Amino acid sequence: MKKQKFFWKVLVTVAVVAVLLTVVFATTGVFASLGDTTKVITVKEGSVSCEVDRDYTIHNTSNVPVLLRAKLVVNWLDEDGNVLAQAPASASVSINMDPFWVQFPSGSETVEDGCWYYTGILQPDARVSLINDLSSEGGAVRVTVLAEVIQSEPQQAAAEAWGMTYKNGSWTEK
Numbered sequence: 001m002k003k004q005k006f007f008w009k010v011l012v013t014v015a016v017v018a019v020l021l022t023v024v025f026a027t028t029g030v031f032a033s034l035g036d037t038t039k040v041i042t043v044k045e046g047s048v049s050c051e052v053d054r055d056y057t058i059h060n061t062s063n064v065p066v067l068l069r070a071k072l073v074v075n076w077l078d079e080d081g082n083v084l085a086q087a088p089a090s091a092s093v094s095i096n097m098d099p100f101w102v103q104f105p106s107g108s109e110t111v112e113d114g115c116w117y118y119t120g121i122l123q124p125d126a127r128v129s130l131i132n133d134l135s136s137e138g139g140a141v142r143v144t145v146l147a148e149v150i151q152s153e154p155q156q157a158a159a160e161a162w163g164m165t166y167k168n169g170s171w172t173e174k
Helices: 002-034 155-161
Strands: 050-052 057-060 066-077 092-097 101-104 115-118 127-129 131-137 140-151 164-167 170-173
Touching: 050 066, 050 140, 057 066, 057 140, 066 092, 066 155, 092 140, 101 170, 131 140, 140 155, 155 164
Parallel strands: none
Antiparallel strands: 050 057, 057 127, 066 115, 066 140, 092 131, 101 115, 164 170
């Protein structure tokens, strides 16, 4: 009888150990089969800047894609290259903008009014033309371009920083 009780104790102990080992190995196997679920997020420092070339081309010198806007400042010059307070009486200027730009406020009377918004997203190290043709009559003129860029992502937040909305290459006023 003692041998039989001992036998059952050993048998139950072995069974419990076997069940525990099975649970341990099964659990380890499940976790091992899941693989490494660690996600690595790399954050790189961004710089946002641009340059305006002499031919009125704007260069994205940033390392991120940007939205772009520009303002034109037109000054008439005297014979010595000094800025005049007002345009000569018979003077006129003609500025033809690149078609990928839109002016706000809409309905502006001259190209100098308001800002011009580029309808695309300018990639790092890319260039875009702003003025296609510039001519003046009755005096010398200097056109200064004041360009500004803002990172393009997220587009809604970037556009709102300028008080605008931007979606699918289209700008609208808020």
